[in-house]
Amino acid sequence: MQWAKPALAVAALWLSAVSAQAQDAPAQTLFTNVHIFDGVNEARIENAHVLVEGNLIKTVSTEAIDAPGATVIDGGGGTLMPGMIEGHAHVALNGPDIKVMTADMTWEELAIGSVGVLEMYLKEGFTTVRDMGGAGGGLRRARDAGQFVGPRFYPAGAFIGTVGGHGDFAFYSSLPGDPSNFTRLNMMAIVAGDAQMLTAARMNFRMGATHIKLMLTGGVASLYDPWQLMGMTVGEIEAAVEVAEAYGSYAGAHMYEKEAIMRGIRAGVKTCEHCFMFDGEVAALMEEKGAYMTTNLTAFSPLLAQTSMLADPRNQRKFASFSKAATGYFDMVNKYKPKRGFITDCGGPAPVCQQQVAYEKFLGGEFFGNFETLKSLTSTNGEIMALSGDFINPYPEGKLGVIEEGAYADILVVDGNPLEDLSVIGANSVWFEAEYRPDGVETIKVIMMDGEIIKNTLN
Ligand SMILES: [Zn+2]
Structure with missing residues (x-):
């Protein structure tokens, strides 16, 4: 299952810190094949790429991003949006x-x-x-x-x-x-x-x-x-x-x-x-x-x-x-x-x-x-x-709630387009009758927080 156990997640944070030190460069993650809802504009940025370095977003582009050594996540044509x-x-x-x-x-x-x-x-x-x-x-x-x-x-x-x-x-x-x-x-x-x-x-x-x-x-x-x-x-x-x-x-x-x-x-x-x-x-x-x-x-x-x-x-x-x-x-x-x-x-x-x-x-x-x-x-x-x-402010290094260069790498990749259908980010038309979902929203495929992968059911 995709959920990191807290202890493992802490260990992963520590390990990535150690390896980053060893290579003298923060870890990078490259999202490809996504359409971006940036948190501000109604029009998605189609066919885009996002490079995360350390805990921040480094590059947002419709051009291919050259990042050898980055962990690549193919978004499968889904929507990349802020956490x-x-x-x-x-x-x-x-x-x-x-x-x-x-x-x-x-x-x-x-x-x-x-x-x-x-x-x-x-x-x-x-x-x-x-x-x-x-x-x-x-x-x-x-x-x-x-x-x-x-x-x-x-x-x-x-x-x-x-x-x-x-x-x-x-x-x-x-x-x-x-x-x-x-x-x-x-x-x-x-x-x-x-x-x-x-x-x-x-x-x-x-x-x-x-x-x-x-x-x-x-x-x-x-x-x-x-x-x-x-x-x-x-x-x-x-x-x-x-x-x-x-x-x-x-x-x-x-x-x-x-x-x-x-x-x-x-x-x-x-x-x-x-x-x-x-x-x-x-x-x-x-x-x-x-x-x-x-x-x-x-x-x-x-x-x-x-x-x-x-x-x-x-x-x-x-x-x-x-x-x-x-x-x-x-x-x-x-x-x-x-x-x-x-x-x-x-x-x-x-x-x-x-x-x-x-x-x-x-x-x-x-x-x-x-x-x-x-x-x-x-x-x-x-x-x-x-x-x-x-x-x-405990988190003053970057902006929250936007996909832009310099913002915190708090990122979701969603299967579908939430601008057309909010159920892909978990909206439900019933209240008390809703069934409990212990693993969260199935159509939210990737959850990244502070540059760390919390959930990934894409690859
Ligand atoms: Zn209140």
């Missing part, structure tokens, strides 16, 4: 449901579950995952040290919220400051006021976060807050942004209501997570401030009401009222065309997340077309990863 990027997951929230996780789950269980989720993402063709709360820098350190083989990882650390807001998973009668299971595990931080915000944001960066995640408004899946809740003061948001910018990084925020979105982006928030009440005014402000929209389209699926997260009648009521309020979203996005990154907002164990990722891709194609979905999965999310800035 996909998940813009908003919660890999540490991988218990069976919130009740169980907030009762007594331990960091050992959640860490092992996180590894399973990240391994699943890589098998599905995702070479980068941004985590928007729960997982921290320790998981990234373990990944970057080769303790498991998973995608590049951008963690927000503990998500930061306020008492009674969307990020508050304490018990109903908990007093302010009472630790909950999530605060004990450093998966969430509850703050009141600018000073506590400064501390929480700085703690996250100290512990390896690459950006900050704020719970700025209420949500649908939480219990104590109306989704319309304006959960943070201007001062609190500005305090978080000030810390993030001191690290050369940024804050992203969970934002539903228009007024909250305007408040957040004015204060310097760079990624509008969910961003449901988007309109022309929001679009203008986002453009002025260089902010991005990231929306999980499964939020618009009536199937969402069946998830365990919304089992409580209070959540069901919120979902119904939210669905009514968010009907303008698609018209507004089609009209104003904000820069939009792909996200799933996925929590749960690996098989559950796999279903959601596949269904989110399908919905992207249905609502915005295949090209827009592919762009959101690659170059736009690559731009969002780069917002972490030069000081603390």
